Amino acid sequence: MIQESSESDAGKRQRFREIRVFLRLTLENSLSTVGLAIIVLFIIIAITAPFIVPYPKQAEGTPEIANQLLPPNWQHLFGTDELGRDLFSRVVFGARISLVTSASVVASAIALGLPLGALAGYYGERIGAIIMRVTDMFLAFPPLLLALAVAATLGGSLINAVLALIITWWPWYTRLAYGQAVTTRNLPYVDSARAIGVGNFRIIVRHILPATLAPILVQATLDLGSAIISVAGLSFLGLGAQPPTPDWGLMVNTGRTYFLQHWWYATFPGLAILILVLGFNLLGDAIREAVDPKLSRRRLI
Amino acid sequence: MPTRTEPLVTVEDLVVNFHTLDGTVHALNGVSFEVRKGEILGLVGETGCGKTATSLAVLRLLPDNAEVVQGRIVFEGTDLLSKKGKEVAEIRGKKISMIFQDPASSLNPVFPIGTQLMDVLKLHFPEADEAGLRKLAEEKLSMAELPDASAVMAMYPHELSGGMQQRVIMAIALSCSPTLLIADEPTTALDVTIQAQLLDLLKKLKQTLGLSVLLITHNLGVVRELCDRTAIMYAGSVVESADTDQIFKNPLHPYACGLLSSVVTGRLRGTVLHHIPGFVPSLLHAPEGCRFNPRCPYALEVCREKRPDLVEVEPNHYVACFNIPKEPWLT
Amino acid sequence: MLQHTEGALANLSRTILEVKNLKTYFPIRSGLLQRTTGYVKAVDDVSFSIDEGEVFGLVGESGSGKTTLARSILRLIEPMSGEVFFDGTDILEINKATLKRMRKYLQVVFQNPFLSLNPRMTVRNLVAEPLKAHTQMSDNNITKRASELLGLVGLSDEQLWKYSIELSGGQAQRVCVARALTLNPKFVVLDEPTSSLDVSVQAQILNLLKELQEKLRLTYLLITHDLAVVEYIANRVAVMYLGKVAEIGTFQEIFKEPAHPYTQALLSAVPSVDGKQLTESRIILRGTIPSPSNPPSGCRFHTRCHKYIGDICRDAEPELTQLSATRKVACHLYRS
Numbered sequence: 001m002i003q004e005s006s007e008s009d010a011g012k013r014q015r016f017r018e019i020r021v022f023l024r025l026t027l028e029n030s031l032s033t034v035g036l037a038i039i040v041l042f043i044i045i046a047i048t049a050p051f052i053v054p055y056p057k058q059a060e061g062t063p064e065i066a067n068q069l070l071p072p073n074w075q076h077l078f079g080t081d082e083l084g085r086d087l088f089s090r091v092v093f094g095a096r097i098s099l100v101t102s103a104s105v106v107a108s109a110i111a112l113g114l115p116l117g118a119l120a121g122y123y124g125e126r127i128g129a130i131i132m133r134v135t136d137m138f139l140a141f142p143p144l145l146l147a148l149a150v151a152a153t154l155g156g157s158l159i160n161a162v163l164a165l166i167i168t169w170w171p172w173y174t175r176l177a178y179g180q181a182v183t184t185r186n187l188p189y190v191d192s193a194r195a196i197g198v199g200n201f202r203i204i205v206r207h208i209l210p211a212t213l214a215p216i217l218v219q220a221t222l223d224l225g226s227a228i229i230s231v232a233g234l235s236f237l238g239l240g241a242q243p244p245t246p247d248w249g250l251m252v253n254t255g256r257t258y259f260l261q262h263w264w265y266a267t268f269p270g271l272a273i274l275i276l277v278l279g280f281n282l283l284g285d286a287i288r289e290a291v292d293p294k295l296s297r298r299r300l301i
Numbered sequence: 302m303p304t305r306t307e308p309l310v311t312v313e314d315l316v317v318n319f320h321t322l323d324g325t326v327h328a329l330n331g332v333s334f335e336v337r338k339g340e341i342l343g344l345v346g347e348t349g350c351g352k353t354a355t356s357l358a359v360l361r362l363l364p365d366n367a368e369v370v371q372g373r374i375v376f377e378g379t380d381l382l383s384k385k386g387k388e389v390a391e392i393r394g395k396k397i398s399m400i401f402q403d404p405a406s407s408l409n410p411v412f413p414i415g416t417q418l419m420d421v422l423k424l425h426f427p428e429a430d431e432a433g434l435r436k437l438a439e440e441k442l443s444m445a446e447l448p449d450a451s452a453v454m455a456m457y458p459h460e461l462s463g464g465m466q467q468r469v470i471m472a473i474a475l476s477c478s479p480t481l482l483i484a485d486e487p488t489t490a491l492d493v494t495i496q497a498q499l500l501d502l503l504k505k506l507k508q509t510l511g512l513s514v515l516l517i518t519h520n521l522g523v524v525r526e527l528c529d530r531t532a533i534m535y536a537g538s539v540v541e542s543a544d545t546d547q548i549f550k551n552p553l554h555p556y557a558c559g560l561l562s563s564v565v566t567g568r569l570r571g572t573v574l575h576h577i578p579g580f581v582p583s584l585l586h587a588p589e590g591c592r593f594n595p596r597c598p599y600a601l602e603v604c605r606e607k608r609p610d611l612v613e614v615e616p617n618h619y620v621a622c623f624n625i626p627k628e629p630w631l632t
Numbered sequence: 633m634l635q636h637t638e639g640a641l642a643n644l645s646r647t648i649l650e651v652k653n654l655k656t657y658f659p660i661r662s663g664l665l666q667r668t669t670g671y672v673k674a675v676d677d678v679s680f681s682i683d684e685g686e687v688f689g690l691v692g693e694s695g696s697g698k699t700t701l702a703r704s705i706l707r708l709i710e711p712m713s714g715e716v717f718f719d720g721t722d723i724l725e726i727n728k729a730t731l732k733r734m735r736k737y738l739q740v741v742f743q744n745p746f747l748s749l750n751p752r753m754t755v756r757n758l759v760a761e762p763l764k765a766h767t768q769m770s771d772n773n774i775t776k777r778a779s780e781l782l783g784l785v786g787l788s789d790e791q792l793w794k795y796s797i798e799l800s801g802g803q804a805q806r807v808c809v810a811r812a813l814t815l816n817p818k819f820v821v822l823d824e825p826t827s828s829l830d831v832s833v834q835a836q837i838l839n840l841l842k843e844l845q846e847k848l849r850l851t852y853l854l855i856t857h858d859l860a861v862v863e864y865i866a867n868r869v870a871v872m873y874l875g876k877v878a879e880i881g882t883f884q885e886i887f888k889e890p891a892h893p894y895t896q897a898l899l900s901a902v903p904s905v906d907g908k909q910l911t912e913s914r915i916i917l918r919g920t921i922p923s924p925s926n927p928p929s930g931c932r933f934h935t936r937c938h939k940y941i942g943d944i945c946r947d948a949e950p951e952l953t954q955l956s957a958t959r960k961v962a963c964h965l966y967r968s
Contacts, residue, residue: 024322188747195706196811197735198765210752347830348801462920463694492693493857494917497901501916519830522860522903549905563835564905567863567887573842574835574864580800581830 035282042276046095059089061244069262079264081254087264090246091272097247098276101162102227106220108166113173114216118208120174121181122200132178138171147230151239158231158247161240165230169223176219180212218288225280232273248273308335308375309481309513310359310397315372317351317358326584328354330537330592332372333611336481341507341514343528343545345521347560349581350534352517356483358382359515360399361389376481395425398474402486404466408458415454418442418473425477438476445472446502464495468502475506485517500527521564525549533557536582536592539611543618553620555597591623599624647717648819648851649705650681654714656697656704660925672925674700675711676875679952682868684818687845687852689866689883691859691898695924696872698855702821705853706740707731718819736766739812743824745804749796755782755807756792762814781810785840802833809840813848821853826861838865859902863887868958871895874932875924877952881959891961893939931964939965 027033050056054075058064064084072079078087120131138146150164184190184207193203232249234240241247243254248269255266317329329351336342344352357363359374359381374381376397381389393399401407409417418438426434435454442450445468458466467487474482484503488496500523506512516528524531525545532542533554541554552558559577579596582588588595594604601624611619655678657671675697682688692698704711707723716723718738726734742748749758759778763769769777779789785806796804805825812820825841826834842865845852854866862869863883870880871892879892890896897915917936922928928935934945944964952962 188742188744189750191703191708192740192742192748192808192811193750193761194708195735195740196762196765196814197732198761199732202765206753207750347832464920492921493859494693494897494901495920497903497914498916500903501914520903521831521905525905526903560831561905563832565834565838565858565860565864566905567860568906570864574839576835576839577832580802 029286032282032286035279035284035286038275038279039283042095042279043099045092046099049092049096053089053092055086055089056093058085059093059246061085061246069258069265071262072264078268079262081251081265082258087251087268090251091248091268093246094248094251094269094272095276097158097241097245098228098231098273101158101231102224104162105165105169105227105231106223108162109169109223110173110216110220112166113170114177114209114212116170117174117177117179118181118204118212121178122185122204122208124182124185128178131174135171135174135178138168139175141168143168144230144233147234148237148239151234156239156242158235158241158245161231161234164234164239165227169227172223173216173219176215177212180215181208184208184211218284221280221284221287225277225284228273228277228280306337306339309338310381310515311335311373311375312355312359313373313375315355315358315374316370317354317363317372318368318370319354319364320366320368324585327587328367328537328584329358329372330587331608332534332538334532334539334542336513336515337530338480338513339507339511340529341503341516341527343524343531344515344517344534345519345524345531346534347519347581349536349584351537352534353485355534356399356485356515356517359483360393360397362399394421394474394479395477396479397481397483398477398479399483399485400467400470400474400487402489404463404470404490405458407470408466410458413455413457414442414461414469418454418469418476421473421476441472441476442469444475444506445469446498447472462495463491464498467491467499471499471502471506475510475512478510479512481513481515483515483517486519487516488523489518489520496523503527521549521561533560536587537584538592538608538621539619540593540622541618541620542611543615547615547618553614553618553625554622555599555626556593558626591621599626645683645685647681648684648719649853650715650717651701651705652679652715652717654678654701654704654711654716656700656709656711670925672923673875673927674924675704676927677714678872678875678877680870680877680880682819682851682853684851685849686867687854687865689862689869690853690855690872691857691862691869692872693857693898693921695874695921697875697924698872699823701872702740702823702853702855706738706821732766736762736815737818738821739815739817739819740821740823741805741808741812741825744828745801745808746796748808749804751796753795754792755787755794755796755799758796758807759810759814762811766815777814778810781814782807784813784844785810786836800833801829802836805829805833805837806840809837809844813844816848817850819851819853821855823855824857825854827856827858834861841865859887859899860904871898874922874927876932876949877960877962878933879959879961879963880952881955885956885959891955891959891966892933892963893937893965894933897936897938931962941965 053059067080067084068082070076070080076086076088078091080086081090116131120128147164147168150167151161154160154163190203190207193207231240232247232252235247235249236253241250243250251269252266255269258265312332312334315329315332319326319328332351332355334342344355346352354363358369361381369382372382415438418441419434422434422437439450439454442453447453447465447468461469488499491499503514504527507514518524528545530542531545531548532539533548533556534540535556541548541552541557548557549561552561556577562575563577565574577596582592582595590606591604591609594600597604603623609621609623611621614620614625654675656675657673659668660670660672662669678701690698690701700709703709705716711724718734723731723734756775756778759781760774763774763777778792782789782791787803787806791799791803796807799807822841826837829837838861844850854862856862866883868880868882869886871878871886871894873894878894879886879890886895887899890899897917900915915938917938919936922935930946930948931950934940937945941964950962950964952960953966954960955966
């Protein structure tokens with residue numbers, strides 16, 4: 001009789017195999033373990049922020065003028081800013097902002113760029129040409145400049161910064177998806193599906209898109225790090241988060257003016273950016289190894 | 302047909318494991334055979350039997366995750382497996398050469414043929430001068446029956462057809478006059494008529510250069526036509542070896558019988574083809590004892606416990622089996 | 633006795649596929665503006681017909697156009713001109729919707745099973761794909777049908793939930809065959825179905841294909857370079873060289889008395905397990921196969937032909953002339 005379960009044990013092993021390979025590779029390599037640990041740590045911190053932070057109100061912006069610009073001490077681990085707010089609490093809250101904004105940027109850019117690239121790659125000819133030429137146009141601009149221009153036009157705010165980055169970044173995913181789609185389109189199993197009479201839409205969804213996921217995933221992980229820096233950068237330039245938002249970039253910018261006498265103000269948010277982005281980069285390398293068929297084949301003969 | 306000439310290279314009881322993410326693959330399980338001077342030995346088997354791994358082991362070209370557990374490969378009196386890196390590099394190309402299946406990926410697409418051929422010559426004849434090497438290179442190309450050798454010297458690999466590329470590869474492999482050529486599926490990727498030309502060339506080279514060849518293939522027709530002796534491998538060891546005619550007319554090992562009787566020929570038209578029931582075992586969890594025992598209709602208790610050694614059952618006919626059938630299957 | 637039955641069947645059957653003057657060219661584009669500077673004439677004016685219930689073998693080496701021909705017949709590539717009548721309808725003229733319906737009857741099994749199956753889909757989904765595309769069957773019914781099909785090709789229900797990389801070569805090819813049979817086709821194109829398989833697995837698959845042909849009354853177009861397989865299973869054979877048909881005939885005619893010099897050379901080039909070549913002399917052709925983008929003038933085979941008769945071979949393309957009721961050859965040696 002036909003099995004009731006929809007997947008055999010072997011099948012489950014296969015599905016989780018990619019995750020197992022990823023975990024094994026990550027944990028074997030100490031650098032990527034560190035990367036994974038950093039990210040997990042930051043995520044946990046971000047989720048539990050309101051509960052673990054000593055001065056949640058100050059993190060959101062309530063000033064405490066009496067304590068302005070205190071150096072790091074036991075009551076204020078990272079010191080305080082010019083309005084007396086506890087820097088540690090603000091940096092921790094900043095993690096939420098950074099993670100959420102970078103995830104939004106990357107997810108939206110993929111949601112926009114991936115289907116376009118897949119369509120362009122699969123259909124080719126005119127549709128492909130049109131999509132790719134538009135993509136090329138966007139890619140011709142230096143990314144930061146474009147983001148700046150869009151953010152400046154829209155006005156300075158965190159949401160506008162995110163929008164600006166999405167508009168700047170989607171073409172990179174289109175390009176990636178396009179390349180994969182072109183390769184996959186020519187594979188025998190796509191031919192086989194066409195010969196069976198499977199419609200184009202179904203082919204794109206079931207055959208082309210899954211094949212594009214691997215390189216996109218690698219790029220996305222690395223991009224999360226870049227997104228954090230870009231949002232921070234836009235905030236630093238005044239085009240992103242506005243006070244009193246505890247955005248890291250904004251804090252670095254404000255802290256800059258106090259730097260010489262009050263080193264802690266710009267340093268701790270800066271360090272936070274550094275460490276989190278490093279985490280994403282290290283993890284991105286591990287994902288690339290897990291997902292790259294050539295690399296994994298070497299190990300498996 | 303050479304009867305008992307001297308062996309050129311002898312592989313003795315080679316055991317090799319590969320360490321992979323899924324576990325240890327026991328790829329070679331005691332491979333033993335010899336290639337004699339001036340003969341072409343066919344190493345035959347299906348996918349996964351270990352023939353390529355064996356050939357790579359001879360030239361110490363196994364990947365990093367391979368572990369040679371035991372065994373010897375004796376060439377010119379010494380064990381190749383015990384040599385240091387530099388000594389092995391001396392042998393590669395000069396005394397033992399190898400050619401592979403896909404000619405296009407063995408040639409660097411960015412350099413002309415002449416450059417690639419001369420690079421090899423320079424490596425092994427460092428004192429020779431440019432002009433002398435060039436002449437030598439053209440001679441080698443002519444030996445591989447390439448028309449207009451000097452024109453070919455200036456061409457790039459993609460300008461040549463598959464057959465011509467393979468000839469270039471042969472010229473490069475034979476440029477330093479090795480005594481042994483290992484050819485891993487050299488004609489599998491080629492068309493039938495081109496394959497015929499190349500097999501013809503190999504025969505001629507064997508004659509004129511006294512070349513010994515270890516030919517690895519799964520194409521039994523090629524083996525029948527070209528090889529003086531044949532060794533049949535199954536799941537990591539040689540199960541039978543003998544003169545080619547002997548093996549094809551009178552195979553003794555149950556696997557060999559099964560294999561040969563399942564070959565498609567026009568003669569069998571209208572009949573149901575014979576096949577060996579079951580599957581080739583995964584070498585991650587290979588069966589105990591004789592690895593063929595789960596599929597063997599003649600399996601005894603001892604076959605499940607011990608691995609049979611190669612025994613000379615008839616003159617020059619070796620079989621690894623505890624229970625050689627009295628009436629073989631072969632129709 | 634077996635041949636007698638085959639002959640009787642052949643008389644009773646009708647033409648199921650007729651290819652007429654099919655041409656499939658690939659444009660060669662070069663230059664900045666990508667202008668078309670020439671054509672690769674992959675299939676150049678090919679005509680033949682296949683009867684219902686027969687196994688029609690199509691042999692040739694690289695550049696012969698046999699794969700392009702198969703893809704043209706299936707309309708996976710659009711031919712330049714010509715007609716392909718399947719069961720009376722010209723497939724090249726019909727619209728997309730009708731074509732999709734026709735695909736139910738005209739299926740294909742490709743060479744490398746692992747490349748033909750999406751590695752991320754389970755066997756059940758792979759076999760179900762045609763059903764999903766053409767019917768509204770419920771999931772349960774689909775699974776039942778998939779199980780039926782696997783049984784038909786000799787696989788057990790256990791395999792339903794596996795992924796293609798968990799299967800052996802033989803099992804994977806069986807899944808491909810099951811996939812092709814899902815919608816009860818009448819005609820199956822087999823493109824090198826056993827070439828990437830081991831010897832004893834080849835035997836199993838060939839047995840299966842023959843059994844299915846008899847059980848389900850299928851017609852096969854068998855494309856391969858392996859002459860032994862053709863000799864074993866085909867009723868009629870066409871030999872192609874550089875986009876053109878060199879010879880068509882019954883398997884006896886082709887294998888016992890090949891007429892076209894290329895066929896003769898091809899047959900003699902095959903190394904046989906019986907050791908035939910050791911006694912007969914082999915024809916070794918000169919030179920290499922020319923490129924289809926720049927074929928020789930006149931008879932395309934004249935540059936390598938061991939029976940070259942003179943200028944006519946170089947100047948004029950031979951027509952496919954009828955030698956007997958079942959035999960056609962394109963060679964100046966046989967001009968009427």
